[in-house]
Amino acid sequence: MVQAAITRGREARRGGGFQQHKLAPYAFISPFYVLFAFFFLAPSLIALVLSLFRWDGINDPRFVLARNYGRLLSDKVFAQAATNTAIYAIASLLIVLPLALVLAVLLNAKSLRFSNVWRAMYFTPVVTSTVAVTLVFQIVYNRDTGLLNAPLIYLGMEPIYWLGDRSWIKVAIIILIAWRSTGLLTIYFLAGLQSIPEELYEAASIDGASMLQKFFRITIPMLRPIILFVSIIVLLGSIQIFDEIHILTSGTGGPANASMSVVQYLYERGYTRLRLGFASAVGTVLFATVFILSLLQLQWYGVFRNAD
């Protein structure tokens, strides 16, 4: 109280000081809003408008109403890309997420020695350049000399055509996604595990609960909010996947679009073929999907509740 009164007095004496106090926060936050308006909001609106036009970037744009959307929905390659993306998302949810959860529990075990060393090893893929590591996987997946096929060849078995078969290419990409993202998800789960009170496990031990019982009756229920949060992160990441597939398939999304993702489809139509209006329609559909998922995520974050 007294301090506030002194502050007011000082400000009054300095003259303009009070004004500065009031205007300063606006000045401090303005860079974000200026950049946001110019480089994000304006392009987003342009994309929405452009999705109603046919434009190659050179000739005059032609208004086609919702025809881009109509053609998009009936396009076989888009259907393929959307299916592939859904496969990546579901595989991440059903394989990578449980793997990361189990790994987090193992890394959190008190009887584990040198835990920090193993953790660091599991986290390295998170910081490794996707381009660099995807090139290594290209060699590892090679049909005739790759690390994965070499044992099969020596055993006299038929080598797997990882990068040339319509089904195996998806497996190859899912392995790569698992390698890239398990560590990241483990970081989130480890943070969540710290928040579970130790007493719960101690009480369960006294009652004679087994490891598995503790995992399913304590760990999973206590981690539910984190599991939801991670699920949404996984979905958002899967929807936007591009780098791995682009490099692994040498920019083709092949064989015969069998591995193409939605973002790769957007890149190919918009950037390579300069069908700017059509690509904007793809972007808008992506936006609608991500928007809904993000709303779920924000609800979990609770940021609307504590803006102050």
Next chain:
Amino acid sequence: MDERTGRRLGVIALHVVVISGALLTVAPIAFMIYSSFKTTTEIFTLPPWLPPAEWSFKNYETLLTSWHFPYWYANSIIYAAVVTIFVLFFCSLAGFAFAKYYFRGKNLLFIILIGSTMIPFQLILIPLFILMSRIDWVNHPASMIIPWMAPAFGIFLMRQYIQAVPSELMESARIDGASEFRIYAQVIVPLVRPGLTTLAILTFLGSWNSFIWPLMVLRGNEVITLPVGIATMRSQATASQIPYGEMMAAATLVSVPVILLFLMLQRYFISGLTIGAVKG
């Protein structure tokens, strides 16, 4: 089998599983470094685990002399460093305003800030590229820096850190007649160094590893970044053979320094990733 033996077996099994998984995780990186010492022909010779006939730095030499690799490296460092400096400044400033001031429209502005994270970059990929070509920023370093100088995520992160600074410190500085900006620079900034370090690592790494945007806006060996340069080595090769040996050397040089940096600053990196998850 008594209970103690059972428990000991459990601990051994735990170690076997954790360590094999850890080795499997670093195996591709180890294989990348290993292969960088082989010729391209050796890389595609059975068995792939056979060591090179001669351990040599030939791939690294060729990479540095016959390719524009040093340019790509310098470009990546410059873009990442410059963008990081701006991000640290703008995000901490805005995070400070959201954490410590009450002003008209704050809630609405904060909702816009968080809402902006809902715009997937892919939606604006094409129109932002059109914008870049209209203002002549295609093939210009500005396209790698200016749009990315004040990410909403960074502001949110800094707000979390600055909220933990006691407001009394600000008040006493104000009584001493400090301007609002001086309070930021001399009171807040020194107290949130861990937050700034975290943000710096995440930003630098994001810029360093970014791919689709520089792939679109940058052309020509004088301006492209490392990941784009490495990805285009396939098509830029003059020899009939795709130079995988040199590509492995390049992959090693792009990832190993970053991994070492991560090992040193792991704590900051992980706190930055989990701050939203834990405080939510």
